[in-house]
Amino acid sequence: MRSQPGGGTPPPPNRKLFLTTAAYHRPSRWTPFWFLAPALAITAAVVVVPAAQTIWLSLQDYLLYEPDAATFVGLGNFRAILRDEVFWISLGHSAVWIIGVVGLQFLLGLVAALLLNQSFWWRGAARALVVVPWALPSVIIGLMWTWMYDFNVGVLNDMLVRIGIIDAPIAWLARPDLALAAIMAALIWQGFPFFAITILAGLQTIPSELYEAAEIDGANRRQMLWHITLPSIADVIATALLLRTIWVANSLDVILVMTGGGPGYATHTLPLYAFVRAYNSMEFGYAAALALVLTLLLLTVVWLYVRRASRDLDR
Amino acid sequence: MKDRRSATRRFFEVELPVLAILVFALAPYAWMVLTSIKPQAELSLWPVRYLPENATLDHYRELISRTTFAGNLLNSLIIATGAAALGLGVSIPAAYAFSRFRFRARRMLMTGFLVINMFPIVLLIIPLFILMKNLGLLDTFLGVILGHSTFAIPFAIWMLTSYFNAIPKDLDEAAMIDGASRQEAIRLIVLPLVMPGVVTAGIYIFITSWNEYLFAMMLSGQAVRTVTVALQLFIGEFTIQWGLLTAGGTLIALPVTILFLLVQRRLVSGLTAGAVKS
Numbered sequence: 001m002r003s004q005p006g007g008g009t010p011p012p013p014n015r016k017l018f019l020t021t022a023a024y025h026r027p028s029r030w031t032p033f034w035f036l037a038p039a040l041a042i043t044a045a046v047v048v049v050p051a052a053q054t055i056w057l058s059l060q061d062y063l064l065y066e067p068d069a070a071t072f073v074g075l076g077n078f079r080a081i082l083r084d085e086v087f088w089i090s091l092g093h094s095a096v097w098i099i100g101v102v103g104l105q106f107l108l109g110l111v112a113a114l115l116l117n118q119s120f121w122w123r124g125a126a127r128a129l130v131v132v133p134w135a136l137p138s139v140i141i142g143l144m145w146t147w148m149y150d151f152n153v154g155v156l157n158d159m160l161v162r163i164g165i166i167d168a169p170i171a172w173l174a175r176p177d178l179a180l181a182a183i184m185a186a187l188i189w190q191g192f193p194f195f196a197i198t199i200l201a202g203l204q205t206i207p208s209e210l211y212e213a214a215e216i217d218g219a220n221r222r223q224m225l226w227h228i229t230l231p232s233i234a235d236v237i238a239t240a241l242l243l244r245t246i247w248v249a250n251s252l253d254v255i256l257v258m259t260g261g262g263p264g265y266a267t268h269t270l271p272l273y274a275f276v277r278a279y280n281s282m283e284f285g286y287a288a289a290l291a292l293v294l295t296l297l298l299l300t301v302v303w304l305y306v307r308r309a310s311r312d313l314d315r
Numbered sequence: 316m317k318d319r320r321s322a323t324r325r326f327f328e329v330e331l332p333v334l335a336i337l338v339f340a341l342a343p344y345a346w347m348v349l350t351s352i353k354p355q356a357e358l359s360l361w362p363v364r365y366l367p368e369n370a371t372l373d374h375y376r377e378l379i380s381r382t383t384f385a386g387n388l389l390n391s392l393i394i395a396t397g398a399a400a401l402g403l404g405v406s407i408p409a410a411y412a413f414s415r416f417r418f419r420a421r422r423m424l425m426t427g428f429l430v431i432n433m434f435p436i437v438l439l440i441i442p443l444f445i446l447m448k449n450l451g452l453l454d455t456f457l458g459v460i461l462g463h464s465t466f467a468i469p470f471a472i473w474m475l476t477s478y479f480n481a482i483p484k485d486l487d488e489a490a491m492i493d494g495a496s497r498q499e500a501i502r503l504i505v506l507p508l509v510m511p512g513v514v515t516a517g518i519y520i521f522i523t524s525w526n527e528y529l530f531a532m533m534l535s536g537q538a539v540r541t542v543t544v545a546l547q548l549f550i551g552e553f554t555i556q557w558g559l560l561t562a563g564g565t566l567i568a569l570p571v572t573i574l575f576l577l578v579q580r581r582l583v584s585g586l587t588a589g590a591v592k593s
Contacts, residue, residue, distance in 0.1 A: 035412035036424070038405035039468055046465050047431045050442035057442065067445075112336050118329045126333050128579055130340050135575035137526030139543040140564045143550065144343040147350065147557055155346055158363040193340065250435040253528045257547055274437040279533070284441050291438040302433045310426050 054288045062285035070285070077289035087290070089265050090273040093180060094249065097269050100181075101248045104188045106241060109195020114229070116196065117203045127200070134193040142257025145186040149173050173259055176266035183258050183267055187248070195240055202236030203229065242305035249298055270294045344568070351375070351561040358557055374558035375566070384563055387545040390456075391525055391567075394541060397460040398524035399517045402467035407513065409472050411501065414479030415487070425476070432469040436529050439465055444533050454536035462530035467520040474519070478512030479505070515581045522571050542567045 033040075058077055062070040081087050116127050133141075148156045149172040157169035172182040210228050219227070252272040259267045261276055268276070271294055278287035320328065350358065351374055353367040378384050413425055443462055444453075452458035486508075487500040495503065506513075531541040540548075546563045575582070 029418070032412040032416040032418045032421070035408040035416075039409035039472060040424075042401075042405055042461070042464055043428070043431065043468055046443065046446075046461050047434070047439060047469075050439050050446060051431075051434060053442035053445070054438050064445075108336075111332075115329055115333045115336065118325070120325065120330050120333070122330075126337060128576055129337055131575070131579060132344060132572060133340050135522060135526075135571050136344070136568055137528065137543050137571070139526075139528050139547050140347070140568050141343075143546065143560060143564045144347050146550075147561065148343060148346060150557075153359055153361055153363060155363050155365075158361070162362065189339070189343065246433050250433075250437075252437070257528075257550070271435055271437045274435075275440070275529075278437070278441050284445070287437070288441055291435055291441065294435050295438050298433070298435070302430060305433070306426055306429050309429055310422070313422050313425055 054291060057285050057288035058292050060285045062283075062288075064282035064284050073285070077286050078293070080286065081289055081293060086265055086268060086273060087270075087293075090268040090270045093267070094269040094271075096180065097184060098245060098249050100184050101187050101191065102241065102244050104184075105191040105244060105248075106195050106237070108188065108192040110199055110237075112192065112196035113199035113203060114225075116200055127197075130196055131193045133190045136190065138190075138251070138253040139257050141186055141190050142254050145182075145189075146173065146258050149182055174263055176263050179259055179263060179266045183255055186258070187251070187254055190254070191244065191248070194244065198240045199233055199236060202233040206232045239305070239308050242301055242308065245301050246298060246305060249294070249301075270297075344572075347561045347564050347568070350557055351565045353558065355556075355558055374562035378559055378562050378566075382545075382549065382559075383540070384542070384545060384566070387540055387542045388566065390535075390539050391541040391543070393456055394459050394463065394531070394539065395521045395524040397456060398463040398467050399520040401460055401464055402471045402520045403513060403517050405464075406468055406471035406475055406516070407506075407509075409468075410475035410479050411505065413472065413476045415484065425473075428469040428472050432466060432473075434465075440529060440533050443530075447534055453534060454538045456539050458534045459531055459539060459541070460524075462534045463520075463524045463527060465530070466523065470523075471516045471520060474516045475509070475512055478509050478516075481512075482508045511581060515578050518574055518578050519582060522574055525567075525571055 059072060059074055060070045061073045061076070112130060116123065116130065120126075148154055151157070151169055151171040151174070154169070154172075156172070157166070160166045161169065170178070173179050206229065210232075211224055214224050214228055250271055252269065252275055255261065255267050255269065255272050256275070261268045261272050270290065274287045274290035274294060277283050277290060349365070349367060352370045352372065353364075354369055354371050354373065357364055357368060413421060443465075447453045447458045447462070450458075452461070482505060487504045490500040490504050491497060525541075526543065527541075528543045528547065532544045532547070535541060535544060542563070546560070546567060549560055549563060
C-alpha cells in the first residue's frame, strides 16, 4: 500500500526532474514500521500473546499435566483467591517486603550518594566498587547470604557471638519470625547501589552556584541539605522509588533460592506464591489468576512511572 | 561547594563512612571467594577462621571435573551471547525508527515497550512455558534466548533510542540530501556514532541474561541448562559442600563483575538517563 505524502496538491508533471534527494527520502507512512517489524513481531509472540493468554488461563481450571481437561470457571479462581488464606498471608508479606526493602535501599543509597558526592582522592574507585552487588545474579546473592546465615559455621553467627550480641548461633532462615527479614537484608544489600548511583547522578546536576549563594547567606550544611539538595533531587528520587517498587514487588528469585517460601509460609510473597502454585502444583489457571492480581495491584505504580518516564517522548 | 573541613574531619565524616559502605557492599563477595579457596577441613571450624591457612584450588578442580559445570558455563555463554545478538538485531532498527521518524503510533508503542518491561515475570512465565512446549522449543537454546528477549528487547530499545537521540538528526539528514540513501546514511553515519551505545546495551543484555534464573529454570532442561540453574540444583545436591558451591558462585560472578566494571560509567549514564533529566 502506497501512502500519499504532501497531501492534496497534485505533483507537477515533470516532478521527477526537480525531485530533490531529500524529498525522495521522505519516508512513507509505513517506513518506520519496516524498522519496527522484527521487534514488534517477537514482542507480540513472547510478551503480548502470553500476557493475553494469562488472562484466558486465569478464567480456567487448568492443570498442566491434563491440559485437555481444562474447564472454564469464569471468575472462580479470583473468588477462590479471596478466600485463600495463603494469598492474604503472601499479600501481607509483600507489603512488608516492598516497604522494607525499597525504604531501606533508598535510605542507604541516599547516604551513600551524599558521601560519594564529596571530594576525596579515591572517590572514583569507591564509586565503581559500590555498584558491584547490583551486577550479581540473584542465585549468587542467595548463595552468599545463605552461606553467611549458616547455622553451624556461618560467619554472621560467628561474628555476632564474638562481639557478644547473641549468646548462641541463630538459625536465621529456619525461624519463621526472622526468615523474611533475613532475606530482605540480602535484597537491600543488592539494591542499594542502584539508588546510590541514580541519586549521585542527580546530585551532580545541581549547580554549585546554589550552594555558594546559600553559603553567602550564612546557611549551614544541614540547611543546605534540606533546602537545596533534597528539593533538587526530589524528581530523581521519585522516579527511582517508583522503578524500584515495581522491580522489588516482582522479584522472587532470591526468596526462591534462599528458602523457597518457607519455613511454612513465612517467606511467601505474592509473586512467589503464584510461582509456587504454577511450578510445584502445576495449577496454571490459579497461578495465572494470582499473577494477574499482582499485576493489577501494581498497575497504579506502573502508570505513575510510565507517565514520568515518557513525558519527554514528544521532543 | 568548597570543602573547608580539615583533612582529619573529612576523614571521619566522609572517608571512613564511605569505607564502611564499601566493606558492607563487598564483604559477602569477598567471603564467597575466600570460602572457595579454603580446604574442606577449614570450612567446618567453629569459631570460624576468616583467612585460609592452606589456600587451595581443589574445589574448582573438583567442580570442573566432577560436575557438569563447565558445560553449563558454555550453555550460559551461548544463551547470553544469543540474547544480546537477537536483542540488538531487532532493537537497533526499532530504536532508529523511534528516534528518526515521527509517526502516529510512536508514543503509544514506546510506552508499550516500557510497560511490558514492568510486567511481573510470573505473568509471562506460565504461558511462555506452554508456548515453548507447543513449539517444541523447551530445553533448546532458542527457547531460552526468546524467553530472555522479553526483557532484553524493551530495555535495549529504550536505551538505544536515547543514544540515537543524542546524535544530531542534521548529520544523517545532510548525508541524505547529499545523495546518500537511507541505508547508506545509517551504515556510514549513524551506526558508527551510536556504536558505544550498542556495545553498552549488548553487554547489559549479556549480563542480565547470564544472571537470569527464572526463565532459564522454566525453559531449560538438561541439554541447555545455564550456570545459575545448575548452581541452584547443586545447592540441593551438595548441601554442605560450601567449598564447591562458592567456587561455582565465584566462577559465575567473576566474568559479569569484570564486564560490569568495564562498561560501568556508560552503563550508569544510560540506565539513569530515564530518571535524571539533564
